[in-house]
Amino acid sequence: MQHQASESRYEDMIYQRCGRSGIKLPAISLGLWHNFGSEDIYENGKAIIFEAFDKGITHFDLANNYGPVPGSAEENFGSILNKHLKAYRDEMIISSKAGYYMWQGPYGEWGSRKNMIASLNQSLQRMNVEYVDIFYSHRYDPETPLEETMTALDHAVRQGKALYAGISNYPADKTREAESILRELGTPCLIHQARYSMFDRWVEPELLDVADKRGIGVIAFSPLAQGLLTNRYIHGIPEGSRMSRGHFLKQEHLTNEKLQAIKNLNNIAKERGQSLAQMAIAWLLKDRRVTSVLIGASSVMQLNDNLNTLKNIEFNRGELDQIEAILHTIK
Numbered sequence: 015m016q017h018q019a020s021e022s023r024y025e026d027m028i029y030q031r032c033g034r035s036g037i038k039l040p041a042i043s044l045g046l047w048h049n050f051g052s053e054d055i056y057e058n059g060k061a062i063i064f065e066a067f068d069k070g071i072t073h074f075d076l077a078n079n080y081g082p083v084p085g086s087a088e089e090n091f092g093s094i095l096n097k098h099l100k101a102y103r104d105e106m107i108i109s110s111k112a113g114y115y116m117w118q119g120p121y122g123e124w125g126s127r128k129n130m131i132a133s134l135n136q137s138l139q140r141m142n143v144e145y146v147d148i149f150y151s152h153r154y155d156p157e158t159p160l161e162e163t164m165t166a167l168d169h170a171v172r173q174g175k176a177l178y179a180g181i182s183n184y185p186a187d188k189t190r191e192a193e194s195i196l197r198e199l200g201t202p203c204l205i206h207q208a209r210y211s212m213f214d215r216w217v218e219p220e221l222l223d224v225a226d227k228r229g230i231g232v233i234a235f236s237p238l239a240q241g242l243l244t245n246r247y248i249h250g251i252p253e254g255s256r257m258s259r260g261h262f263l264k265q266e267h268l269t270n271e272k273l274q275a276i277k278n279l280n281n282i283a284k285e286r287g288q289s290l291a292q293m294a295i296a297w298l299l300k301d302r303r304v305t306s307v308l309i310g311a312s313s314v315m316q317l318n319d320n321l322n323t324l325k326n327i328e329f330n331r332g333e334l335d336q337i338e339a340i341l342h343t344i345k
């Protein structure tokens with residue numbers, strides 16, 4: 015049955031222009047790396063996607079390997095889209111990526127044209143869509159000429175299998191090179207998807223400026239440091255949490271130092287009348303170079319907590335200084 019989307023879905027979301035492109039992205043986007051695979055509860059994933067769309071999240075981020083099992087997030091997303099949201103396809107920005115390990119043999123990962131195009135074809139099939147809106151090179155491949163990877167992105171766009179090209183996890187210098195190649199090919203680099211949170215600021219010294227100067231939008235992934243920058247772990251490790259599963263977020267990530275910083279940040283968030291998750295998202299959105307913050311959520315409740323960020327994204331100097339002082343206490 016088709017989902018009847020909320021009439022008020024565009025009322026509270028903020029949309030920001032992605033670099034120097036014609037596209038606007040929601041300030042908060044939803045990623046399907048976790049919680050939407052074949053080992054997760056389908057109905058829960060469906061409820062999160064409906065709620066997200068009903069609240070103005072137009073951008074859903076996927077990759078070939080999201081699951082587990084790899085590929086199953088695209089299958090589930092495609093099934094939900096085609097069964098329930100098909101009427102709204104033109105209101106959505108769906109992205110996918112290729113570059114990390116996906117299948118056996120020498121062509122199942124990295125940045126060869128072979129991998130990029132074959133992987134995109136698989137993603138389109140899994141999602142049962144004619145095109146994705148953004149197709150990314152998921153990581154820089156030091157062994158493949160950058161021209162080859164960028165030409166594959168350009169080719170995908172020219173074939174109409176993707177509307178825009180993006181890069182993810184590229185260091186600043188390779189971002190410059192990739193952008194130049196894509197510009198010459200006539201397919202501008204729309205966006206850089208980079209890990210960025212209070213706990214991981216590698217983009218600050220150089221990458222954000224490179225993106226800004228080159229007219230590339232930035233979408234910040236793992237803005238909550240996979241859940242650390244929330245109240246999830248303040249009183250231990252809850253069953254079912256990402257850390258309790260231990261594959262991507264491990265107990266050793268939660269050092270005493272970090273736990274103390276989380277508690278201190280939580281106190282500032284409380285003073286601001288926000289949850290820590292909301293403050294962590296707002297802290298990223300204060301930078302106008304950040305187009306969108308790409309969250310994950312394992313429940314509708316978490317999603318709504320995160321969406322309520324938009325009620326307060328302003329910081330005063332004192333708050334920023336206090337946050338900075340806390341962040342300096344951790345390595």
Ligand SMILES: NC(=O)c1ccc[n+]([C@@H]2O[C@H](COP(=O)([O-])OP(=O)(O)OC[C@H]3O[C@@H](n4cnc5c(N)ncnc54)[C@H](OP(=O)(O)O)[C@@H]3O)[C@@H](O)[C@H]2O)c1
Nearest residue numbers: 045046047235236237238239240241244255256309310312
């Ligand atoms: N390009 C890349 O290489 C790359 C890499 C990683 C991610 N990404 C993208 O970025 C997206 C987001 O990454 P992420 O899932 O690591 O983001 P995140 O927002 O940092 O972490 C999401 C997790 O934090 C917890 N959480 C979220 N909201 C919460 C709240 N309000 N209160 C308490 N806990 C909360 C949940 O964990 P529990 O499961 O414990 O509830 C949730 O699954 C991915 O889905 C993917 O699209 C891209």
